[in-house]
Amino acid sequence: MNRSVSGFRTALLLLVVWASSMELARAQGSIAGTVRDEYGEPLPGVNVIVVGTAFGAATDLEGRFRIDGLRPGEYSVRVSYVGFETKLFTGVRVRDGETTMLDITLREQVVVGEEVVIVGERPLVDVEQSSSAYIVSREQIEAAPLRSVQEVVGQQAGVLQDPTGLYIRGGRAYETGYYVDGVSARDPLAGTGFGLDLGTNAFQEVEVITGGLDARYGDVTSGVVSIRTREGGERLSGSFTHKRDNFGRLNENWDSNFREDIYELTLGGPLGTSRLRFFVAGQVQLSDGFTRQVSDPDSIRSSLVKWNFLLPRTGNRWNGFLKLTYTPWPGLKLQAAYQRSLTVNQNTRMLQVTGNEAVVAPGFQYAFILQPENANTFAHDNVLAYVKASHVINERSFYEIQVSRLFTRLRADANGRRWRPRAVTTELDPRSIVTYPATIFVDENGQPFDPNALFVLPGPGLFNNGGIATRFHDHFAEEWTLLATYTLFSTDRNRRLNAGLELKFNDYQWIDIIRPWVGAPIGSEEAEATGRLGESADIWRVKPRRGALFTTGQVRYRGLILNAGLRLEWWSPGRYVDRLVDDPRAPILETVRQAYKEDTVPFFGLRTKFFLLPRLRVSFPIRENQVLFFNYGRSTRLPHPTFVYAGLDPFYQDRSFFADLGNPNLNPEVDISYELGLRYQVTSNDVLSVTAFWRDKFDFITIENVIIRDPTGRETVRAFRINGDFARVRGLELSYLKRIGNWFLGQLAGSFSRATGLSSTNNDALVQFLARGDIENTFETPLAWDRPLDLKASVTLTYDRPRPLLGLPGLNRLQLFLSTTFRSGQRYTPAEFKGYQTNPFTGEPNWRPIYEIVSDPAARYSRIGAPWWWFDLVLRRRIQLGGNDLELSVEITNLFNQKNSVIINPVTGKAYPDVDPRKTDFTKLRGNRDFDVPINVRDPRYEDPTTSGLPPFNPARFLPPRHVMFGISYVF
Structure with a gap:
């Protein structure tokens, strides 16, 4: 630890000395x-x-x-x-x-x-900017093959995107702040870091802040993604776009055919007068994904969506946007917007805060691949609406007032089925069973293992008995926000004061039930029900409140720009907790009751905690067009509500083993960040940036086991959340932007970082308890998403002239975009060789090799898998048509069809080889180490009656293969 700190400080010192020594x-x-x-x-x-x-x-x-x-x-x-x-x-x-x-x-x-x-x-950049922020313009969004805000953000330096989410400078996925027009659009219960799924055709620009947060941002300990949406212009304009990858029999069986269709519509302009303008946008994305080559259900269903025509594919994204802008007179601007998105798919990553799944696993439900119509379907419905007034008071001051409502709801069900059957009349637990005709277990000569008895091989390992997904989940979150800011300039405009008030009123409801049919009548509806609500359940509704006062003062003096900010936050868990803390029947530890009363103060009728968060940003020129900047900030992220409220109801108790017990006295997770960087604008067309950063994260949520008495007086063991974990991230980023005229724009960005901590998820300790009976962890190891090296490069070539290039017909009004990403591979915990299983035919220990995951806690995520590398290409051509533009495009992601491992085989450090199990004789691969797998994974080379586990053919073990989309767009 000391050597790491010393090395980091030395790097910062060298950067300062080098910058200061410029002649x-x-x-x-x-x-x-x-x-x-x-x-x-x-x-x-x-x-x-x-x-x-x-x-x-x-x-x-x-x-x-x-x-x-x-x-x-x-x-x-x-x-x-x-x-x-x-x-x-x-x-x-x-x-x-x-x-x-x-x-x-x-x-x-x-x-x-x-x-x-x-x-x-x-x-190319704001060279004076004191934070690490990247602005992606409308033109850049249109040039690249980007569909969602996550894809836009994933292109930036310091951001890692994989199937499990976005990780900004080593932070966890849920630590990201997500804002649309200044309003938080994040689902506070889903745990993904995002909520409203707005289409990129509604974006004017996207700002990605990875370091140096302003005091106006709260409840965020990683980075901030801020979207500014488009507005109607002075004349009517719009566009319609259709992109697809499927053309019937022509490419029906191509691996690059995901059965994907995208429809986009925009329209904006004045409404009768230039003072009132409107803008509407809509996007529909329908896709079966690259796994359709194995599983291709006709459609999916959700009990949250009544119109099945909205769900024709495995993945369905619908979003719409309406914005009105009214300027009655100069100095006053009024805005109102309504935005809605509906996303329905079978990706478990839609809901990341429940269960004990590994953070590195993709959300494809591989176990249900033989019966995908019985898997969980996730429906995420989001609505964001706001009204905003901006008013210039005089030459030195202005204010803004915004009132917004975010409503988000997420439901997981067994592909549209009722949350609970009226009666249990069949087996509902999903299992792998032997089906007719059974396969007899024979030796290499086709002879039975035992001449006196016939043994059959077990089922496929995948669910095939008609059983359904075991989770029913439903939550909603409603958040009303009042945001008011006031800005005052000095007469010479070298000083500025910004102050604001933010008030949030929340209403959360959470229902999570495992095996909900447990307790239902068996055999018929007339049978007696037990009254039990599933195998385990967590149900509550709470109304917490949050708020903040914040201020930032800016001073300019001879090129130095100082921004000093302070944010005072408060959090009230709500009357639900206040009441139960005073109720002796509630299963709350006495020490927690007392601590809650001591650590909170009455505030507007609710017990409340306060947190003071300083922010400091400084930039100053060390030479013309060379600016050194430094940032310091302290920020917090509230614990997920399930960790606070679970299992507190004194009359309803979860009966499952090691059920969750909420901790009303949890504190927010804390991030303290430092950053030092240099921006050098060589010319207006060349910019170099170098940034070193360090982040300390503590008070992360982890688990300890506690004993409480249930309503019957019986002592039970519960999983109790506490602030007891920490992590730290340190790294170096470098980016270079180059522009040549209006035809070339290139970007090169790279980062080297390390993210370490006691655990990668708050469920790590729970997994250890279930496996070993203890949750003690004192080893600081790499985090699961730690990728030391991340390199990104892109180039955009534009030839927007009426005369064809080189005189060749058709080579005019062209744009070519090419990007590449090279990244360290997925981290994993290695498996070690333990010997061989006994050969069922000879009795010798020369059958399947046995590999077990290393149990030493210090080895957790100690290895790095095969690196990732891919290329994306977009080619566009515009044709003038009736005074407007018709645009043709082809988009190719993963241009060279490279295999990038997502699910790592801990024996080999890469994904299980890409083979066709229907055409491969696996007995000929015995002894080939590339096909060795851990003992908990089914090995198709050694099938015998004792075989168990899932086979290693999960199609999601690689990133998506090459994908080709053709598009046509009409712009007027």
């Missing part, structure tokens, strides 16, 4: 000019700043300004004035001994914070 040459150029309004009147007090330097000025009474002492080179100049548009002039060239003139006109603007008007080429 400062004598600057001898100037920029001067005037600033006027659209009527030609001079504007005094306008702030004119040379971005990335210590130079700037304010206009005098005649609107004139002059900035001297600039080194010859290229600069960006920002011109801003409250109540007027902000303009950014890029590529302003300063020559030795000369004065560059800028005569500027500013128009009145509705509010401060509108999109900056760019004069010249759009800057």
Whole structure:
């Protein structure tokens, strides 16, 4: 630990020394000019700043300004004035001994914070930005093969995306903050980090903040994903797009055919007057996924969705968006939006906070592959609506008020079946059984194992008896939010104060039942029911409250930009907990009752906890266009509600073994982050960024076993959540952006990091208890999603000219996008060789090799599997049609069809080989170590009557293969 800290600090020191040692040459150029309004009147007090330097000025009474002492080179100049548009002039060239003139006109603007008007080429990055943030523009989203916000975010430096979720700088998937137009759009109960599934055609831009969070962001300990949606323009415009990969018999059996169709629609413009504008967008994505080559159900069903025509495929995404913008007069802007998404599929990763599944497992329900119509179906319905007012009070201040409602509901059922049958008339537990005709167990010569008896091989290991999924789950979360902010500028605009209030009123309901048919009448509806609610159940409804006061002060002085923020948060678990803490019948430990009363204070009728979180961001130029920045921040993430409320009802108790018991006195998980970086704008078309970061995470939720008395007075052992885990992440990121004219844009990004901790999920301790009878863990090991090396590169080539390239017909108005990602492989705990099973024919120990997972806790996730590497390609061509554009496209993901291992075989460090089990003679592969598997996995090379476990042919053991989509779009 000490060596790691020392090495990290040394790296930071070297970065500072290198940056500070840059030679400062004598600057001898100037920029001067005037600033006027659209009527030609001079504007005094306008702030004119040379971005990335210590130079700037304010206009005098005649609107004139002059900035001297600039080194010859290229600069960006920002011109801003409250109540007027902000303009950014890029590529302003300063020559030795000369004065560059800028005569500027500013128009009145509705509010401060509108999109900056760019004069010249759009800057690649904001070189003065003191946080690690990446803005993905509308043009970049359209160029790449991106369908969802997760795919957009996964392209950025410091972000890892795999089938289990998004991990920003080593944080867990649920630690991410997700905002749409400033409103939190995350499902607080699903555990995925995301909720509203908005289509990318509704995005204007996506900002990904991986370090240096502003004080306005709360309940987030990793990164922030912030979406700004599109608005209607001054004229009517829109588009319609259809993409598909299936063309009937032409490619019906191709592996690249996922049976996927995408439909997108946008329309926006004025509504009778230019002051009132609208924008609508819709997206439908229907797909059976790459696993359809093995399992292809006609459709799936959900008891949450009444219209089955919405669910024609295994995966179904529907989303819609409506936004109204009204500007009654300059200085006032009113907005209202309604957004809804419905996602229905059979991916268990839709609900990640329940069960004891390994964090590295994909969500494909492989065990149900023979009867997918009986697997769990997950339906996620999300609604986000808000109204927002932005008002400029005077030349120095403005405020914004936003009221929003987020409603999200997720249901998991057995493919649309009732949560509980009226009567149990058949076997409902899913099992693997021997089916007719049975396969006789014989030797290599076709002779029975025992001439006096016939033995048959067991079932396939996969569920085939008609049994159904064992989980029924339903939850909803309603969140009303009031957000008010006020911003005040100093007269010279070198100081700014932002203050805000955030109030959240929540209503959560949680129902989770395992084997819900337990307790139902057996045989007929007239039979007597036991009254038991499933094998185990967790049911509650609570109404917690949250809030925050936050403020950030910004000071500019000779190029130095200091942002000092403070956030005061409070959290009230709600009357449900307050009442039960005072109820002696509730199964709450006495020590917890007392601690809850001591650690909370009455606040508006509820017992409440308060947390003070400082944030600091500093940037300053060390040379023109070279900026050093430093960030420090403390943030918290509330514990998942199940860890607080489970099993507290004194009248209803879960009877299952080691059932969960909530801890009302849990504290939020805490993240303390440090960051030091350098941005170097070599030219307006070349930007280099280097960032070193360190994150300490503590008070993670883990488990201990406690003994309580149930309502009958019997002592029972429960799984009790506590704040007792920690993790830390350290790393180095580097990115380089290059632009050449309007035809080339390239990006190279890389990171090297390490994420270690006591556990990868809060269920790790539970798994240890069930396996060994104890939950003691003192070993800090790599986290399951730790990928030390992550490299990304992309290039966009655009030829948007009427004349064909090289004079060849058709080679005009083209765009080519190519990207590649190389990443360290999946982490795994190795398996070790223990010997051989006894040969059933000879009695010799030379049958199946025995491999068992290493039990040493220090070896957990100590190995790294085969690396991942893939390429994506998009080619687009636009054709003018009736004054509008018709666009043709082809999108190819995983261009070279590379096999990237997701489910690691701990014996070999890579996925089980890609073979066709129907055409392979596995007996000929005995002795081939590439096919060795752990003892808990079925080995098809050694089939005998004792065989058990799932076979190793899960199609989700690799990332998706090559996928080809063809599209047509009409833009007007």
